[in-house]
Amino acid sequence: MPVDKTEFLRLYQQGKQDVEIARLLNCSREYIRKVRNSYGLPVQPKVKKLDRLSAADRQAIEQKLLSLLPIDQVAAEYGVSPDVLQEGFREVTRQALVKRKQARLVNISNYWQGRQVGMLTIQSVNQDSATSEYWVEGRCSCGRQKQITLNNLRSGRVFSCSKGGCMGLAKANALAYRQSLKELLAGEPRDPSTGRVSAVLSSALQETT
Structure with a gap:
């Protein structure tokens, strides 16, 4: 969609870059680049x-x-x-970092709480303040509690309380459990820019908070 060239020039003269002009004029960055090139104007330096x-x-x-x-x-x-x-914006970025960590914990907890992983039902997820490691509290089908790191849970190596006959049952059903876990891992909301579990709650998860 064509943009107002006068408005483009006004924004450019203010020192705004292509991405900001595109946002303000509601068009693509590539289109703004073409308009800028048509005037023979250089890219605004950062x-x-x-x-x-x-x-x-x-x-x-x-x-x-x-x-x-x-x-x-x-x-x-x-x-x-x-x-x-x-x-x-040092103080603001510090606050944002804290907020991001808190949001990520809420996001992870909302996703995993109540999920069935093998013989374990996930009851809670917490974060170690010293190491930032996530810990999962689960209840085995035998009634025993099991606490493991989220990374170990994701690895597909732990599917029970690891006590008595539960370990044998978990090994016997490991193939099916791993397939189910694979589907759970695929469903985790992730930040596309980092590959990490997203700090921003998805709309689906927001409904459960």
Whole structure:
């Protein structure tokens, strides 16, 4: 869809980069690049300082960081390097990091709680504050409790309390249990940019919180 060339030039002269102009004019970055090239204009350099940011820009950046948008994405949008943005908004990025960790724990807990993994029913997920390791509390079908790390649960090596006859039953059914676990792992919500379990709750999980 054609954009207002006058508006494009106004935004360009303000020092805004292609990605920000595309967002403001509701079109693709590639289209803005073509418009810029048609005028023979160079790419706007990334700003090394935050001096040119208005009060409204600063407020918007804070809101976006606290809404858990990746800092690289926010930095690109405002034409600032991620390092400079992180330094200039140190307290906000620290708060965002804490919030992201909390959201990731909630996300993981909401997904796994109540799931059946082999003979274990997952009851809770907690995070070790010292190591950041996730720990799962499960109840075996025999009634015993089992505490293991989430990584061990995901590995497909633990399907029971590992006591008495439960270990033998788990080994006998390991193939079916692993297939079921594989399906659970495929369903975990993940951040496409990092491959890690997403810090932002999916709409499906939000309904269960």
